[in-house]
Amino acid sequence: MVFVLGIVFGLIYSNAKRAEVRKGTAILSGLAAYAYYQESDFYNAVNYSIIAKQFRPEDFRNRKSLGLLYGEMGLYEFAIIEYDQILHEKPTIDNPDFNYAQVHCEKAIVFSKLGKDKEAYASFAAAIKLYPDMPEELYKVYLKYKDPEKSNALSERYIEMLMGMKKAGVLSSDISERIDKTL
Numbered sequence: 116m117v118f119v120l121g122i123v124f125g126l127i128y129s130n131a132k133r134a135e136v137r138k139g140t141a142i143l144s145g146l147a148a149y150a151y152y153q154e155s156d157f158y159n160a161v162n163y164s165i166i167a168k169q170f171r172p173e174d175f176r177n178r179k180s181l182g183l184l185y186g187e188m189g190l191y192e193f194a195i196i197e198y199d200q201i202l203h204e205k206p207t208i209d210n211p212d213f214n215y216a217q218v219h220c221e222k223a224i225v226f227s228k229l230g231k232d233k234e235a236y237a238s239f240a241a242a243i244k245l246y247p248d249m250p251e252e253l254y255k256v257y258l259k260y261k262d263p264e265k266s267n268a269l270s271e272r273y274i275e276m277l278m279g280m281k282k283a284g285v286l287s288s289d290i291s292e293r294i295d296k297t298l
Contacts, residue, residue: 141171175208185197198222250287253273
């Protein structure tokens with residue numbers, strides 16, 4: 116009996132250690148992906164993001180980053196597939212409505228780049244339906260970072276989302292007018 120319990124506890128401990136190793140590998144791979152992204156080495160950034168995804172498929176941020184990287188590389192269909200998987204699987208994340216609305220916006224941007232305006236509109240509309248305050252939050256980012264010297268990659272992305280929503284005609288007239296006045 117003691118021998119059997121020892122084997123059971125050994126297996127549990129072994130599985131727990133494997134989970135820690137998997138998490139550590141995913142984190143390190145995600146950091147490597149980010150470092151390569153900073154160097155504009157998208158090929159290696161994608162490779163490390165894929166490794167991180169294999170070890171922690173539930174990691175929302177890495178999955179979203181992988182979609183962004185595919186888009187940066189012009190692999191738009193892969194980006195759409197990744198975004199669709201995220202929206203279907205719904206990995207756990209803080210503030211899910213805002214974050215999933217962001218994924219809809221990223222997907223809309225990809226559709227825009229492909230010239231698929233109807234699909235872009237539908238994705239932007241889905242984002243607003245999921246998180247109605249999103250345009251207002253994106254507008255605040257726009258006001259804060261409209262000066263190119265103050266902008267950063269994230270603010271530029273948010274501004275791109277806002278401008279995509281404006282182009283698609285899914286913004287309220289109030290926000291559209293405020294954007295027009297500040298341009």
